[in-house]
Amino acid sequence: MFEEKRFLWLNSELAYRQIGSGPEYMIAFHGYDQDSSVFEAFEPSLGTRYSVISVDLPHQGSTIWNEEELSPDLMSRLISDFFQHLKINGTVAILGYSLGGNYALGMAYLKPELISSLWLIAADGLQRRPFFYFLTRNALGQFLFRRFINHASMIKSLIRGLNYVGIFSKKVANFYLGSIALPEDREKLFLRWTSSSRLAPNLTLAFAKFNQFNWPIFLIFGKDDQVISIANARKFKRYVKRASLVELKQGHKLIKSRNNHVIEAMIKRLEGAEE
Helix, strand or coil: CCCEEEEEECCEEEEEEEECCCCEEEEEECCCCCCHHHHHHHHHHHCCCEEEEEECCCCCCCCECCCCCCCHHHHHHHHHHHHHHHCCCCCEEEEEECCHHHHHHHHHHHCHHHEEEEEEECCCCCCCCHHHHHHHHCHHHHHHHHHHHCCHHHHHHHHHHHHHCCCCCHHHHHHHHCCCCCHHHHHHHHHHHHHHHHHCCCHHHHHHHHHHHCCCEEEEEECCCCCCCHHHHHHHHHHCCCEEEEEECCCCCCCCHHHHHHHHHHHHHHHHHHC
């Protein structure tokens, strides 16, 4: 177990840990209802090249988040202050898994000059979902969402409705339905969805910016993923010229030690491009 560290920022405390001791930095964002320890599984493959700074996201893990919703402006300020705290002067690699894909994409879009490569593993944020954005970004949508949060039967109906219209797969719907038994769980759902959704950039603008800065992007997705469709990654690859995609005969849970060989192959490809 790698030691957990704290970054005191404004009224909040950001929990993180360093995994590996490589000469380059990587900032890693985990998935829903996880914490920074999840990436310890990839220490054998990532840890030689990178010092992975794995962060507990707002409203998750040990992070104590007392700020307003994590808007792009607030995220930009947090990145600058966190880099200063870590004494990072150069560029970093970014990794986002599942829900953390929104944070990784948001950071890459906000601070492209600080990025050396972008890693997206079964990542959210690669698909436009108008109804989901209405619930999390629109004032009326957020008001209605909060009304749902305060009534368990209503939020359950909402999640089933998202499944019915195809926004959520049955597996995702069942996961969330099992996570909202208590009022505090429903509040966390609202806060986690809202913050992550606000950070995901407009994809058309993101495609243009990513192609402009032209750093390598590695996509690792499961062909049998019922949470994040691999079709999103295939579409992303078509529009971003330096994106490469590895398709695994697996589901959504890809952060496993058995997949270290996939990361190692990606790093060798990266090193070959740098020669």
